[in-house]
Amino acid sequence: MEIWLKNGTDAIQLPILPSTFTVSVENSHQTVNVQTKGDVTILGKTGLKTVELTSFFPGQDYSFAAYAKDRDPYDYIDKILSWQEKAVRITITDTNINLQTTIQSFSYGEPDISGDVEFTLSMQEYRKPTYTKPPKDKKNNNNSGGGKKDDKNNKKPGKDNKSKSKNYTVKKGDTLWAIAKKYYGAGSKYTKIYNANKSVIEKAAKKHGKKSSTNKGVKGWWIFPGTKLVIPK
Incomplete structure (x- = not known):
C-alpha cells in the first residue's frame, strides 16, 4: 500500500504508513413526523467524504519506512502547509480511495528528541461548484416610458455597503x-x-x-x- 498526496504535478508519498486511517461520509436524509404514519424518512443527497490519518515524518532511517529517508521532516510539513488553500488529491493504493480534496485541518509536533514529527491530517472531498447565469430580464432593460431610468437602480453603493x-x-x-x-x-x-x-x-x-x-x-x-x-x- 502507498499513500500519495498530489497538487498538480507536485506530489509526495507518505514515508510511514499510518496504522489506521478513517473514511467517513454523512448523508442529508431527514426524518419528519407525519400525523397518520409517524416518523418517515426523506432521502437526501450524499455528503462529502472525509479522510483522516495519523502518522509521522521520520527524522532518521527506519527499516519499515516506504523508502529511505531523503529529506528533513519539515520539508513535508512546509509542502502540506503550502497546499492548504488548494485542491489536493489523495490516493491510497490497494483501496478505492482516489479523491480530490481540500485540507480541513493539519496538526503536527515532536513528541520526543528522536527528530520524528508526528502529524494528523484531515481532508474533505472537493466538489467544484458550477454556476449558471440567470436570464436577462427584458422588461427591466426596456425604457418604454422614454424618460430617465430609475435612479434607484443606478445608485452607486455607499460606504455602508462596503x-x-x-x-x-x-x-x-x-x-x-x-x-x-x-x-x-x-x-x-x-x-x-x-x-x-x-x-x-x-x-x-x-x-x-x-x-x-x-x-x-x-x-x-x-x-x-x-x-x-x-x-x-
Missing part, C-alpha cells in the same frame, strides 16, 4: 491558526491574516528578540500579546 475589516488584539496563548479558525472557520486561512498584518507581526517579533516571526518555515508562528491585528474580510 465590507468592513475587524480588529483583534492578540492575547496570551493565541496563534494565527486559532484566530483564523475563530473568524473564518478554518485555521488554514491564517496566511490571510499574516499577509494583511505582515509589518506589524514582524515588528512585534523583532521587539521581542526574534529575527522574524517565522519558525520551522511557518510565517506568523511567533505573535505576542498586545499586537493589534486587522482581520480582513
